[in-house]
């Protein structure tokens with residue numbers, strides 16, 4: 001036993017346990033509006049923040065102490081301040097780097113722990129809809145800022161010839177659309193086009209319809225409960241999979257159905273979590289986060305469906321390319337990427 005290695009590891013454990021506990025505090029700060037109440041960057045006392053947010057002053061002081069120890073807020077002479085950069089990530093849902101929604105996804109890991117244990121002792125299956133509802137809203141709030149920042153400005157333009165079709169009036173399917181964040185963003189940007197969101201989780205489709213109505217795009221964004229292998233219509237100029245193909249039991253079947261549903265010159269947009277092809281290359285903070293979520297959410301969902309391929313959230317481009325080749329696509333390329341996403345284009 002190497003004592004210095006043990007000490008290093010204990011230090012890492014304390015850091016990780018502190019991070020996990022901090023995320024619970026982030027969730028509380030977001031839900032109580034504490035970050036929003038501090039978003040103007042003015043130094044505040046715990047009493048003033050408690051009064052502003054309508055909360056218990058003693059608990060707010062303890063929460064602020066935690067946030068200060070974590071480096072999320074600054075403390076000086078008994079006053080606490082949320083720096084502008086932290087406010088972008090934690091207080092402003094419209095900011096491209098807003099991440100507080102992710103804390104709800106993390107909460108679902110703890111809340112669903114017993115179901116995951118049962119799945120691990122059994123056949124590995126745990127369907128998306130079996131999870132605590134904070135996963136569904138958390139996924140929406142975690143992913144939407146990235147879609148707002150990149151989808152219309154970068155990802156669609158990186159696809160060959162897609163934007164002119166959408167400007168002129170195209171037909172788009174958003175498969176596994178969840179709460180429809182991506183569908184609504186595209187519908188807002190391309191009023192001449194028609195958008196069809198599909199998901200096998202009925203409560204998500206109900207929320208997606210509400211979101212489309214709230215944003216005034218209900219006339220051109222239609223949502224239906226359907227699996228990735230049985231949605232209808234066909235003749236789509238663009239079929240999108242946003243962070244969902246790897247969740248599916250039969251990704252090859254889903255890609256094959258997309259091939260059959262595309263217009264002759266149509267395009268598949270596949271957005272997947274960023275990953276390299278080899279496990280050894282994913283030993284980094286992004287890989288650590290995505291493998292954790294994949295263990296609890298993505299892979300058990302895949303194992304709950306027919307075929308149960310279990311791609312996992314870190315499949316990587318080569319594995320995804322093989323899925324599309326097996327389904328009959330002949331063209332497949334990386335259109336662009338972000339630190340969190342691979343943006344892939346598949347064509348006949």
Ligand SMILES: C[S@@+](CC[C@H](N)C(=O)[O-])C[C@H]1O[C@@H](n2cnc3c(N)ncnc32)[C@H](O)[C@@H]1O
Pocket residue numbers: 128139140143175176177178179180181182198199200201204226227228229241242243244247248249301305
């Ligand atoms: C991680 S969520 C992503 C949701 C949405 N695309 C987004 O980016 O916010 C994965 C989604 O895939 C859906 N899903 C999983 N398997 C499916 C299948 N076989 N057919 C249709 N939807 C499926 C789930 O219900 C869930 O809404």
